[in-house]
Amino acid sequence: MTTHCIIMPLYNDWSSAGILIRKIDQQVASWQGNISVVLVNDGSQEQMPSTHEWIGDCDFIEHICVIDLVCNMGHQRAIAVGLAYAHNLGGFDSVFIMDSDGEDPPHELNDLHRSGRDNPGAIITADRASRSEGPLFRFWYWCYKLLFFLLTGTQIRFGNFSHIPAHQLDRLVHYPDLWNSLSGTLKRSGLPIKGIPSHRGMRYVGPSKMNFNGLVIHGMSAIAVLKEAVMVRLMIMAALVWIGAALLWAIVAVAGYGPWRSWLALLALFGLQTHVVLAMILFTHLNRRAHALQGPAMFWQQYVRAIHSLK
Incomplete structure (x- = not known):
């Protein structure tokens, strides 16, 4: 019999989480396995409701904790x-990560579970085929996504909705970048990833809490995990600018087009300085690799106030 853990971060979303x-x-x-649900209460201001009124009776979930x-x-x-x-608790064959508000449809857990059985060595991600937000958010x-690709x-x-086998979880929790972004860390880790189509659901209670500022922070956090690749690509772009401007300056100088020479010289100088x-910055960052960095597996306990077992 297999054992699985479903992890859900939560902030003032008790009603949605109960549903x-x-x-x-x-x-x-x-x-046909033992299912545990772990709710990570991210400093909610709202008090947790009583278990019976909030969750009710669950027939197939063996254990629930907050x-x-x-x-x-x-x-x-x-x-x-x-x-x-x-990871510290151990004994799980796999873990699932999903939002607690209903935007990650619960019926798609079956798709992740099925794909996980068919691809035992891979992390299964829910790739967004459609979204439920308005046109501006989309x-x-x-x-x-375009900026992520360019940089x-x-x-x-994909986002957070995913299935991670136990042997990959053991590697993942030792990545320091996991504090910043799960999706960015998965991209950087080189671990095998298989995506399946997913359709964004609707929140069970209240409007979406993801606003423009949250989207920017979320996106920049994922990009920051791949900062070495970003800086190398920016260096290449800057080099193309100053080399191209210098070549054009030489051509213009030979041709005798005087007014353009100063502008091209300034552009070449700007590109060279940026490069x-x-x-x-890249050398400084690479030098910091000499300092040991620790992932969540090493000191997650210091951020935990209490753990409540509800079932």
């Missing part, structure tokens, strides 16, 4: 703590 847990209980009925963090640390760090907790999300040279189609500054 979601009941729906998950219906979906995992055919899994991890109270010492403060509001943000969605990604709450996920990192949840993953480190599951536009900015498209801009984020890193790789595409990103040098980026190189210095």
